[in-house]
Amino acid sequence: MPNYQAAPVEKKWQEKWEKSGLYKTDLSATDKPKYFILDMFPYPSGAGLHVGHPKGYIATDVFARLKMLQGHNVIHPMGWDAFGLPAENFALKNKTHPRFSTEQNVANYKRQLQLLGFTYDWNLEINTTDSDYYKWTQWIFVKLFEAGMAYESYEPINWCPVDKTGLANEDLEDGKCERCGSLVEKKPMRQWVLAITKYADRLLNDLDKLPHWEPAIKEMQRNWIGRSEGVEIDFKIVGSPELICVFTTRVDTIFGCSYVVLAPENRLLEELRPMIKNWNQVFDYVEKVKNKSDLERTDLNKDKSGVLLDGVKAVNPFNGAEVPVYIADYVLNSYGTGAVMAVPAHDERDYEFARKYGLPIKEVIAKKFSERRSDAVKRDGVAAVIVNDKKVLVLYDKKNSIYRLPAGGYEKEENDEQALLREIKEETGYVNCNIVEGLGTIEANFQRLPLEGQYRHKFQKGYLVNLVNNEKTELHAEDIDKFESMWVAYEEAMQKFATNKESWGEEEFIRRAFDEKNRCFTDDGTIINSDFLEDLSSQQGRESAIKWLEENSHGTRKINYKIKDWVFSRQRYWGEPIPIIHCAFCGPVAVPESELPVKLPDVAEYEPSGTGESPLAKMTDWVNTTCPKCSKPAKRETNTMPQWAGSSWYYLRYIDPRNSSALVDKTLEKYWSPVDFYVGGAEHATRHLIYARFWHKFLYDQGVVSYEEPFVRLQHVGLIMGEDGRKMSKRWGNVINPDDVVAQFGADSLRVYEMFMGPFDQAVSWSTKGLVGASRFLERTYNAVTSLSARTGDGKPEDHQKALHILHNTIKKVEEDIQEFKFNTAVAQLMIFTNEVKDLELGADAVNIWQKMIIVLSPFAPHIAEELWEMLGGKDSVFRASWPKYEAQYLLEDKIRIGIQVNGKIRGELAISRGAEEQEVLKAAKAEPSVAKFLEGGQMVKEIYVKEKLVSLVVKM
């Protein structure tokens, strides 16, 4: 029978905390530095919590307790995000009302959370489905509407046929409904949309003001916002007044444009119809595309398709070239202008399409390998990548010790082919070669090795060459000594060139030769074959081209975003009613603030209709109202808000949860805002976290909040997987319920274990064995403290030294690790303390030392810490104590052991005193028997002493 009984102790302290109001946050107290630490509030599902859910809450709780002990006013609140599809679907399935099932689920979640002994102040609890709460969600919508940020749209949107509602882009996963996994359809319907794209630039730029966010999450947001700077160019159409406007970020490649592509849905198609000779074929293609789902369309990624618009020619304004026009579904109508200029040589998609349909591929960018020098001599040339049987021919220049490809400059009037074949013959002897394909151009600048020494600048054209047969001529006598030729595999060739003394980019040609995909060069480089852009860098070329476009009115600068405006209507029951009244005379009118909230009416039948109408539409009593402006009969908006609405601002409400006259009091907001630390799942990086930042910025512009960014520091929590390594799920039967764990091992064991499992942000598998380890540690600590009273006297001085050394290192390590969220190593340090200190003879001073340890342990295991604190004479809660300060004098030990290396290998160890003289240490090191035998008979070359770390001896044998 173990000595420590978790259940009664945990119950005892939870009751005491409740009674004394230990964790109550006095919102009006502004005497101390504040700390706002926030969990992503849960969406209470019917299944209850599994052990993975509380991991983040445990971490914030540990952190909050540290801050309390360090003397901060801490706000650590919790609430419920309870509107939305999953709750409604759950209710439908169980034939109950969502309000009822939500209440039940919330109660269950709350009970489960309370078992773990968190510092949540339940007086601050909020619930997005309370009308007192969603009044302010509606209020924000009204402000958005009044600011022109919420508008009605009739564009086709994503429609989930199973959940029977429209969805935002953010609600899709692989083109499927994120909730139920069904394929979404495109459906045109009336909907409310929020103009998040107006904030796109600020959402993007302000990421730079968030140094304490993980770079990975900022990067995800950058990708999601997807800003790209480019130009729109107008292509005239031969024999038509219409223009094809294309968007491109690469005007520098304009002279490589060999055709133009329209999205199949592009409206221009109708206008051009009379000119199109093969209309039937075009029409068929458009129809085929229409019937493809978005998923099928993107799935065809690898196999591009399209149809030529026979009879239509577009004119490249830069050179007057008439190029063919295609429709192809690799061009999206919803991005840019729904039309692109195709530059197959420098865009992978165009390249693939051009190869499939045999369209010209014109190279206009050379890869730049190194900087040009003003004193360089220009000498262009050709290079051969001769491939035979998956091996490439590499020359070794013996005199200069360099590897190279067969290559050289032009002689007299030679063309590429002549020069190439001549060089191959001269340098390798092969006479029967077959030029397969060009590999593009590399601009190289380099110094000719010893022979000439001058700097060269060249455009080198690469060619893939096959051997027709092995026939060779004799090399010139001089060349036989000069070169050694060898056939090597890809990896070996890459390696040879990687360490080559003189190189101009041969690896690039080899890479292109071995993989067709690499033949399309999409980076910036030096412009070639391009009229007035010739020889400019891509960057300069873009500037010149834009200038030319604008001066000649053929186009203009343009910025596009991937992020779309936020589709904000749901045709479902369980959500905040959108506070709008439709009046035949006044149009859509906002519900006046005095009439908010627009309460969600109770209904018996709330099943989605599937017609695109919300179930609220059937509630005629509720729908029929009068216009607030003209008082004539009018109808309420029946769509509801998406699940993400309530969570986009909830953190603000914790600061002032019962305020009925304002969203949040200004003074309180100023003191408690912003959220100092926000912890939650990485899956919200592009949804919730973008929406919340968007609303927050809007509220900032409205003067409601005083900071531009809501969350100062952001940390994502890694999942806890099942013992089998799979996600915890009913489906796999690997779910561990915290109720069971707490009943068997206690909340403290669960808390300590979850913090100890591994790095906080990493996914780790649950291990009940591992949990036992945490439990044993607490038990050992308990036993150590309970046996303290049996010890008397002064103890041993060296034990004292040791205990103080460990204690102060523990204080430092735990304090620093908690702040950096490195809980696993903090717990390891606490374990070291118990293991090392429990058997030391410390006499009466033991109590003092262990008291400090208990404070340091308390954030992780608050119940057992309180119990032990009380046992050692603590009168008040341990959380009313102060975090101990570590003292530098105890951190370092006087005796150190250092390693001794001989020729880089550890051969022995040496005990020295801190501050020992270098000469003494070296002398002692050399005298060490295990070292000395490796020094025997050798000559000392070097002796290195890294202070208080190691000795490194170099001996020549």
Place this chain on the structure above:
RNA sequence: GCUGGGGUGGCGGAAUUGGUAGACGCGCGGGACUUAAAAUCCCGUACUAGCAAUAGUGUGCGGGUUCGAUUCCCGCCCUCAGCACCA
């Protein structure tokens, strides 16, 4: 494909301005206590060879720089997450 992580014992993982790789925990082996078992405590535990002292090998793979590389550089493989025809 792109972007960002990651690859270290039987397992979860420590250690990075380059300095004794494997802290801590699990598991495993041995021992103590017990009539016995559980629990607890003590000792050991990277791998290979050896009775041992010891020697060799070792941080995904191949090279490089260095007295010294898990750490830095070049090339490659695998894996997880997000995005995915965004011109």
